[in-house]
Amino acid sequence: MNSLTHNSQMMPSVPVSSDAGVVLAFDVGGTDMKVGLVVGDLGVASHEVLDLQRHRTPLDGARSGDTVCARIVELFHEYAQAHPQQKIAAVGVTVPGIVDEINGVGIYSANLGWQNYPFTATLTAALGVPVAFGHDVAMAGEAEFNLGAATGKSDVAVLVIGTGIAGAFFADGHRIQGAGYAGEVGHALVPGPDGKLVILESLASAGGIARRYGEACGTVVGGARQVLERARAGDVTAVRIWAEAVDALAFSVAQCVAMLGTNTVVLGGGLSMAGSDLFVPLARRVDELLTFQRRPDYVPASLGENAGLIGSALKARSLLTGGTLLTGGTL
Amino acid sequence: MNSLTHNSQMMPSVPVSSDAGVVLAFDVGGTDMKVGLVVGDLGVASHEVLDLQRHRTPLDGARSGDTVCARIVELFHEYAQAHPQQKIAAVGVTVPGIVDEINGVGIYSANLGWQNYPFTATLTAALGVPVAFGHDVAMAGEAEFNLGAATGKSDVAVLVIGTGIAGAFFADGHRIQGAGYAGEVGHALVPGPDGKLVILESLASAGGIARRYGEACGTVVGGARQVLERARAGDVTAVRIWAEAVDALAFSVAQCVAMLGTNTVVLGGGLSMAGSDLFVPLARRVDELLTFQRRPDYVPASLGENAGLIGSALKARSLLTGGTLLTGGTL
Numbered sequence: 001m002n003s004l005t006h007n008s009q010m011m012p013s014v015p016v017s018s019d020a021g022v023v024l025a026f027d028v029g030g031t032d033m034k035v036g037l038v039v040g041d042l043g044v045a046s047h048e049v050l051d052l053q054r055h056r057t058p059l060d061g062a063r064s065g066d067t068v069c070a071r072i073v074e075l076f077h078e079y080a081q082a083h084p085q086q087k088i089a090a091v092g093v094t095v096p097g098i099v100d101e102i103n104g105v106g107i108y109s110a111n112l113g114w115q116n117y118p119f120t121a122t123l124t125a126a127l128g129v130p131v132a133f134g135h136d137v138a139m140a141g142e143a144e145f146n147l148g149a150a151t152g153k154s155d156v157a158v159l160v161i162g163t164g165i166a167g168a169f170f171a172d173g174h175r176i177q178g179a180g181y182a183g184e185v186g187h188a189l190v191p192g193p194d195g196k197l198v199i200l201e202s203l204a205s206a207g208g209i210a211r212r213y214g215e216a217c218g219t220v221v222g223g224a225r226q227v228l229e230r231a232r233a234g235d236v237t238a239v240r241i242w243a244e245a246v247d248a249l250a251f252s253v254a255q256c257v258a259m260l261g262t263n264t265v266v267l268g269g270g271l272s273m274a275g276s277d278l279f280v281p282l283a284r285r286v287d288e289l290l291t292f293q294r295r296p297d298y299v300p301a302s303l304g305e306n307a308g309l310i311g312s313a314l315k316a317r318s319l320l321t322g323g324t325l326l327t328g329g330t331l
Numbered sequence: 332m333n334s335l336t337h338n339s340q341m342m343p344s345v346p347v348s349s350d351a352g353v354v355l356a357f358d359v360g361g362t363d364m365k366v367g368l369v370v371g372d373l374g375v376a377s378h379e380v381l382d383l384q385r386h387r388t389p390l391d392g393a394r395s396g397d398t399v400c401a402r403i404v405e406l407f408h409e410y411a412q413a414h415p416q417q418k419i420a421a422v423g424v425t426v427p428g429i430v431d432e433i434n435g436v437g438i439y440s441a442n443l444g445w446q447n448y449p450f451t452a453t454l455t456a457a458l459g460v461p462v463a464f465g466h467d468v469a470m471a472g473e474a475e476f477n478l479g480a481a482t483g484k485s486d487v488a489v490l491v492i493g494t495g496i497a498g499a500f501f502a503d504g505h506r507i508q509g510a511g512y513a514g515e516v517g518h519a520l521v522p523g524p525d526g527k528l529v530i531l532e533s534l535a536s537a538g539g540i541a542r543r544y545g546e547a548c549g550t551v552v553g554g555a556r557q558v559l560e561r562a563r564a565g566d567v568t569a570v571r572i573w574a575e576a577v578d579a580l581a582f583s584v585a586q587c588v589a590m591l592g593t594n595t596v597v598l599g600g601g602l603s604m605a606g607s608d609l610f611v612p613l614a615r616r617v618d619e620l621l622t623f624q625r626r627p628d629y630v631p632a633s634l635g636e637n638a639g640l641i642g643s644a645l646k647a648r649s650l651l652t653g654g655t656l657l658t659g660g661t662l
Binding site (some may be wrong): 098108110154155167169171172174176177178179180181182183184185187188189191195197251254255256257258259260261262263289291292293294 | 429439441485486498500502503505507508509510511512513514515516518519520522526528582585586587588589590591592593594620622623624625
């Protein structure tokens with residue numbers, strides 16, 4: 001019972017007062033790291049990110065766990081000095097890759113270089129406050145599930161579609177962790193247009209769409225948005241590549257429905273900005289692929305690009321309430 | 332927190348004494364219904380099915396919920412009379428189709444005819460003992476997960492491969508319910524040999540294998556076992572159809588791994604009797620389909636064809652310990 005979700009169900013009966021202190025939340029990416037103070041009573045869906053900053057992620061190959069933690073400690077003290085009126089009571093950290101939340105370990109990140117790095121232990125010792133550690137998209141999913149687009153739903157797939165695709169799956173009101181290996185839907189197989197098996201994100205991520213269009217036309221486009229604009233203008237190659245992306249995404253959504261009973265699909269990330277050009281054909285294609293199964297609802301993510309920060313703050317805040325909101329050994 | 336699994340984790344600390352009474356368990360199928368007394372301390376993996384009987388399932392179209400319940404009540408009284416020394420303290424019932432365990436409702440069964448039939452309420456009123464109601468393969472999965480092949484594992488897919496294919500998925504030590512819609516892996520899509528999308532069980536079930544071989548050769552074979560024997564003897568059509576079944580199954584296992592972090596695959600049902608002819612090429616093909624993901628272990632189901640009875644008895648037994656083993660509203 002280590003996931004945040006198990007416990008956040010209890011939040012309404014255990015309101016967290018704002019004098020419990022604020023959370024300093026970090027969202028560490030392959031290029032940049034975001035940091036901000038998350039204030040407000042997260043249990044009742046009001047929250048605010050103060051003094052949001054973006055810094056370069058200090059990478060140093062296999063030593064990147066150390067360099068990233070050192071930078072987090074440095075920024076913690078800078079925020080404490082800059083905001084003496086805010087008591088930083090806990091820290092939330094999200095990273096990409098394979099994350100063992102229960103033991104607080106970054107198992108593996110191809111982009112950032114670490115293997116089995118003990119983030120929670122390192123940061124807790126250095127900072128002296130509780131540290132919540134999680135996967136970036138899983139924490140964004142927690143935020144959408146608890147405070148955002150999927151509030152009140154039980155069987156939810158949160159798909160974040162940007163350069164790649166990652167997911168957070170919830171079943172029966174719990175996030176599926178799979179020891180850190182769940183949710184890697186971007187690397188799930190789909191049948192490609194030529195019948196070969198490829199990974200979902202090669203066809204359906206914003207990065208994949210732009211790359212495939214560029215390869216098909218021998219030109220470079222700025223991104224998936226430009227492919228969509230050309231498709232709207234009638235460019236047949238753009239229309240085809242967009243449709244193939246939707247087909248691939250529909251295939252994976254249909255897998256979630258068949259295997260998990262997914263009933264709500266939250267779409268976030270850059271590609272979700274396509275709006276009805278994505279949502280309408282996706283729902284139609286999923287419907288074609290299903291038979292007796294429930295048809296899911298499709299909703300856009302509502303918390304924007306700070307969902308990861310908010311989710312990690314939510315998890316950090318749950319640490320502050322001790323065993324009440326967090327049973328089990330996430331720390 | 333309504334699933335059995337959430338609570339069975341606690342079983343070792345709450346041993347169920349045998350004087351708590353026995354469970355009369357029913358496994359209702361499309362043709363036959365099995366019934367037997369399940370005795371023994373299920374919490375420590377000892378159990379025995381006494382006076383196992385098989386009866387015709389009394390079907391009557393849309394009224395089949397009523398006729399099946401009436402037959403269950405009849406058999407309950409027969410067992411009570413025939414075994415006066417055994418106190419039947421609870422009843423477990425499993426059915427196929429879409430099952431809402433939490434509300435005790437058979438939502439839908441194509442083969443048995445009911446829609447939204449209130450099994451738990453009907454039987455509890457008629458029998459005066461607690462009734463545990465569940466999906467047949469889900470309960471078989473619970474038995475394998477708690478007492479059988481997957482004991483001690485957290486992230487498990489139990490695949491029962493017979494005439495069709497159904498699954499029970501466990502993540503983080505909990506069975507995924509999805510309001511009764513989870514686990515329908517037999518109806519999940521896979522790319523077929525000709526590139527078209529088909530449902531898994533059309534290629535990889537014992538029924539599908541026999542049918543496809545018959546269509547390819549213009550002959551009728553007794554079953555998948557015969558196709559396997561012909562493949563072993565070098566029949567190229569049988570070899571191809573067996574390999575396509577393994578490929579399809581591997582595709583679905585790889586989906587589970589990517590999405591759920593599945594780490595243990597339990598294979599049950601008739602097709603699992605193929606042994607290394609199934610397990611070895613399946614593991615090899617899944618390995619080819621994965622990249623950074625954990626490779627699952629493959630284990631044969633260990634409880635045999637009574638797994639469903641045992642699982643439903645396990646769930647019924649958990650009702651007897653009241654709130655201790657079963658929190659939430661499964662009744």
